Amino acid sequence: MIExxxxxxxxxxxxxxxxxxxxxxxxxxxxxxxxxxxxxxxADRCPHRGARLSLGRxxxxxxxxxxxxxxxxxxxxxxxxxxxxxxxxxxxPPVGHATTAFEAREAHGLVWVRLDAPAAGLPDAPPxxxxxxxxxxRRVVCGPYAVATSAPRLVENFLDLSHFGFxxxxxLGERGHAQVLGGVVSxxxxxxxxxxxxxxxxRGYAEAGGGAWVDYAYEVSHPYAALLRKDASDGDxxxxxxxxxxxxxxxEACTAWFVMATQNDRSSDEALVDFxxxxxxxxxxxxxxxxxxxxxxxxxxRVAEVHGPADRVSSAYRxxxxxLGIALGTC
Ligand code: FES
Ligand code: CO
Numbered sequence: 547m548i549e550x551x552x553x554x555x556x557x558x559x560x561x562x563x564x565x566x567x568x569x570x571x572x573x574x575x576x577x578x579x580x581x582x583x584x585x586x587x588x589a590d591r592c593p594h595r596g597a598r599l600s601l602g603r604x605x606x607x608x609x610x611x612x613x614x615x616x617x618x619x620x621x622x623x624x625x626x627x628x629x630x631x632x633x634x635x636x637x638x639p640p641v642g643h644a645t646t647a648f649e650a651r652e653a654h655g656l657v658w659v660r661l662d663a664p665a666a667g668l669p670d671a672p673p674x675x676x677x678x679x680x681x682x683x684r685r686v687v688c689g690p691y692a693v694a695t696s697a698p699r700l701v702e703n704f705l706d707l708s709h710f711g712f713x714x715x716x717x718l719g720e721r722g723h724a725q726v727l728g729g730v731v732s733x734x735x736x737x738x739x740x741x742x743x744x745x746x747x748x749r750g751y752a753e754a755g756g757g758a759w760v761d762y763a764y765e766v767s768h769p770y771a772a773l774l775r776k777d778a779s780d781g782d783x784x785x786x787x788x789x790x791x792x793x794x795x796x797x798e799a800c801t802a803w804f805v806m807a808t809q810n811d812r813s814s815d816e817a818l819v820d821f822x823x824x825x826x827x828x829x830x831x832x833x834x835x836x837x838x839x840x841x842x843x844x845x846x847x848r849v850a851e852v853h854g855p856a857d858r859v860s861s862a863y864r865x866x867x868x869x870l871g872i873a874l875g876t877c
Contacts, residue, residue, distance in 0.1 A: 568600030581611035
């Protein structure tokens with residue numbers, strides 16, 4: 547399954563502390579735990595008698611950090627191998643006494659996990675987001691948002707400027723000013739880029755003082771992630787880059803985070819999160835109302851959707867998914 551070969555965000559980095567945490571990804575139960583800085587993601591099942599390792603605890607031993615199973619106290623080291631069986635302290639556990647370890651890393655304030663090695667042509671790292679790691683930008687993580695639709699529906703919503711005047715009236719758009727201008731779309735096997743898409747915004751960010759034309763640039767380099775950069779055309783110094791990162795939770799549900807990177811915006815982190823929460827609360831009922839919840843594309847699509855000229859970006863995104871071979875609605 548191609549989705550197992552992609553990096554997926556699973557939780558915000560700051561929520562993973564000393565205690566191990568259990569969560570689901572693509573039908574796998576995972577335990578996540580930290581050893582000093584490093585993050586580990588393993589199958590949440592002890593190979594001894596199947597107890598959940600996420601109910602255990604992290605130990606600091608002279609041999610290094612270990613995860614202790616809650617049932618019989620077996621200890622597992624980084625990599626997943628059992629190194630100590632308290633009931634038989636002289637027993638040397640063989641290599642096979644191990645839990646499955648998956649690849650895990652942190653990027654952009656989130657923990658990312660990949661279940662299987664990727665086929666050629668798939669991205670080898672979580673999507674790039676330079677501003678989120680640049681000390682010249684402030685980074686704020688918003689979410690998680692559990693959403694009752696598929697990840698691609700949410701990506702399309704993020705790429706879509708033409709809903710602003712209706713869903714976000716008075717915030718990101720005005721119905722009397724709904725025209726979307728231009729946008730140069732370039733497509734490649736790795737994704738797509740959009741430059742100079744333009745929309746009128748009465749209040750394009752938390753502290754915006756008045757309406758302005760706002761230029762949007764988009765980047766998609768992962769099927770369930772998208773990045774936008776926006777700059778007001780009237781010289782306003784506030785700059786925002788916002789990434790949407792989504793974990794698919796089956797065909798009809800997903801969990802999303804927005805990671806914002808901002809410059810020259812004096813609003814507090816809480817105000818930025820409130821703004822994003824408000825905007826997303828406007829999107830939610832509409833995107834959750836869309837049927838089917840999986841994008842209706844590809845040969846197996848049972849319904850067709852029609853398009854307008856302002857839908858060029860979502861059409862390019864659909865082509866990207868099809869190039870990747872993601873069988874929508876069945877993955
Ligand atoms: Fe984990 Fe026995 S079930 S130590
Ligand atoms: Co919206």
